Amino acid sequence: MNILTFLSNMIIPLILFYIICYGLLTKTNIFDAFVKGAADGMKVVFNILPTLIGLMIAIGLLRESGFLTALADMLAPIAGKLQFPARVVPLTLIKMISSSAATGLLVDIFKEFGTDSREGYLSSLLMCCSETIFYTISVYFLATKDSKHRAVTGVSWMLAGALLCTFAGIAASVVLTNLAGL
Numbered sequence: 001m002n003i004l005t006f007l008s009n010m011i012i013p014l015i016l017f018y019i020i021c022y023g024l025l026t027k028t029n030i031f032d033a034f035v036k037g038a039a040d041g042m043k044v045v046f047n048i049l050p051t052l053i054g055l056m057i058a059i060g061l062l063r064e065s066g067f068l069t070a071l072a073d074m075l076a077p078i079a080g081k082l083q084f085p086a087r088v089v090p091l092t093l094i095k096m097i098s099s100s101a102a103t104g105l106l107v108d109i110f111k112e113f114g115t116d117s118r119e120g121y122l123s124s125l126l127m128c129c130s131e132t133i134f135y136t137i138s139v140y141f142l143a144t145k146d147s148k149h150r151a152v153t154g155v156s157w158m159l160a161g162a163l164l165c166t167f168a169g170i171a172a173s174v175v176l177t178n179l180a181g182l
Helices: 002-025 030-065 067-081 086-095 099-113 118-128 133-144 148-179
Strands: none
Touching (some): 086 118, 118 148
């Protein structure tokens, strides 16, 4: 265990040392490359900011209006047959859109049911086994400025693969929660 702690503490300094050595060996101006990368990153942030603000507002409205709770209550019979707690359904749906909003729902689940409950354990696993699909896809296509035709084709394949992986993660989370005896 001490070796893992050592590696954890040393990984970032080693990466920085590697970057500096690589820059010196290839005679690359590291600072200019860093500044150019940071400027490109700021352009991406500026381009996706309206999308991000819209997502946050929409999720806040869904959460505060009680729609997510009503949706959980409506899907409770189906979720029960799948051994999936109904109160975790909104977390699963929101996680596909926004990780920060899903973290807020996770905290709510922890407050209501506790971290050691079935709902808390399953929610923790779901947060680890899923991705913010729609946000990631939108950021990717905004950043790459892909053409409309390739974007539509790319989005459909990317979305299908991402949803398949997400549903596999959800199923694995339920199986692991059941194996834990919760």
